[in-house]
Amino acid sequence: MEKGKPSSEMALPDVMPSHWIDYTSPAQTVILKPGAIAQMPAAIRAIGLERLLLVCGANTRKSAVYSLVRDALGDLVADSYDQVVEHSGTELVMAGADSARRASIDGLVAVGGGSASDTAKAIAIVLAEGGDISEHASTFIPPDKFYPKELHQPKLPVIAVPTTASAAEVTPGLGIRNDAGRKLLFWDVKLATRLIILDPTANVHVPASLMASTAMNAFAHCAEGLYSRLRNPISEGLALQGIGILNESIPAMVAEPSTVDHRSGVLAGAHISGLVISNARVGIHHAVCHCLGAHGSLSHGTANSIMLPHALRYNREVAAKQLGKLAEAMGVDTRTMAPREAADAGIDAVCRLQERAKVPRRLRDTGLDKALLPEIAEQTMGDRGLFFNPRKTASARQVEQLLEEAW
Numbered sequence: 001m002e003k004g005k006p007s008s009e010m011a012l013p014d015v016m017p018s019h020w021i022d023y024t025s026p027a028q029t030v031i032l033k034p035g036a037i038a039q040m041p042a043a044i045r046a047i048g049l050e051r052l053l054l055v056c057g058a059n060t061r062k063s064a065v066y067s068l069v070r071d072a073l074g075d076l077v078a079d080s081y082d083q084v085v086e087h088s089g090t091e092l093v094m095a096g097a098d099s100a101r102r103a104s105i106d107g108l109v110a111v112g113g114g115s116a117s118d119t120a121k122a123i124a125i126v127l128a129e130g131g132d133i134s135e136h137a138s139t140f141i142p143p144d145k146f147y148p149k150e151l152h153q154p155k156l157p158v159i160a161v162p163t164t165a166s167a168a169e170v171t172p173g174l175g176i177r178n179d180a181g182r183k184l185l186f187w188d189v190k191l192a193t194r195l196i197i198l199d200p201t202a203n204v205h206v207p208a209s210l211m212a213s214t215a216m217n218a219f220a221h222c223a224e225g226l227y228s229r230l231r232n233p234i235s236e237g238l239a240l241q242g243i244g245i246l247n248e249s250i251p252a253m254v255a256e257p258s259t260v261d262h263r264s265g266v267l268a269g270a271h272i273s274g275l276v277i278s279n280a281r282v283g284i285h286h287a288v289c290h291c292l293g294a295h296g297s298l299s300h301g302t303a304n305s306i307m308l309p310h311a312l313r314y315n316r317e318v319a320a321k322q323l324g325k326l327a328e329a330m331g332v333d334t335r336t337m338a339p340r341e342a343a344d345a346g347i348d349a350v351c352r353l354q355e356r357a358k359v360p361r362r363l364r365d366t367g368l369d370k371a372l373l374p375e376i377a378e379q380t381m382g383d384r385g386l387f388f389n390p391r392k393t394a395s396a397r398q399v400e401q402l403l404e405e406a407w
């Protein structure tokens with residue numbers, strides 16, 4: 001395909017037949033156990049890598065987890081790029097790609113939250129495809145035209161040591177903020193992280209409140225994956241498993257932050273949530289959260305924590321059966337309930353989880369300027385999440401109402 005040209009339109013049936021599968025499995029090694037960081041050198045040598053660029057933010061570089069990784073990798077590290085900020089940015093991706101070229105690397109290691117992973121993947125795109133990162137974003141034209149950008153070049157392997165529960169390291173997708181405060185979205189199955197290191201002992205150093213809000217993001221991946229237009233029997237099984245694990249592990253970790261077992265549960269649930277969205281993708285909830293982040297500067301976990309019950313309510317009319325399954329996975333006995341009642345019970349259970357996780361529940365408590373809500377709603381209309389959402393969104397006013405409910 002000629003570079004720079006939009007790819008062909010992706011079309012889906014309005015209602016996905018429940019047993020269709022359209023699924024690509026990325027080859028990924030995942031190690032989740034206490035002390036997993038110490039196993040990195042052997043696992044990296046097994047892939048055949050020798051010159052790595054560590055990608056992280058300035059705060060992560062001062063953290064205990066970073067020191068553990070740096071010490072474990074020794075002379076496998078060719079250089080470090082520590083300019084990552086929340087939601088990343090097109091300029092810093094290009095600067096990271098320059099660092100990578102100077103150091104002649106053969107692989108990238110992201111240490112940190114979702115933005116570190118997304119930045120490493122974006123650097124891999126620029127190194128492989130050339131040009132500016134913004135040229136490689138996909139396009140969504142509301143209400144239902146989606147043009148995924150096909151990227152054809154092989155990518156350098158990415159390795160991730162996630163310090164939050166964002167699950168960004170699992171998916172072959174990523175989001176980067178541009179200068180105009182818009183989130184550009186990318187997708188290429190060749191970007192899927194080759195090696196994922198989840199170390200619950202090291203994770204005890206990460207504040208429980210940060211893990212809880214990012215784990216609500218993971219929970220949202222599972223909840224939205226359940227009703228996505230691209231859902232399939234594989235993603236549904238994973239989503240139900242992720243919901244069950246996170247529903248138990250998040251409150252347990254908040255109550256006992258130094259218990260390694262609870263950290264393991266949150267990291268496992270988060271990983272599963274990444275597998276869910278790698279094949280079912282996300283809907284309006286994530287579309288709104290991308291824009292609350294890119295335009296309103298809310299962290300992704302905080303936006304996710306607040307918006308989830310509102311997004312579920314928005315989809316209730318068209319996704320009652322799936323929301324009933326959400327309720328069951330959260331331990332609600334729905335056997336005597338009508339579908340609509342079971343869906344409401346699921347949404348109530350999510351509200352109880354918000355309380356037990358002690359995460360933010362109202363936009364007004366975040367410092368967000370209320371005057372931005374119409375612009376955030378307008379931007380949401382351009383996010384591909386609306387394409388995968390089961391209920392079609394006809395106007396920005398509907399999104400604005402959703403935001404006002406969450407205010």
Ligand SMILES: [Fe+2]
Binds near residue numbers: 218221300
């Ligand atoms: Fe997310």
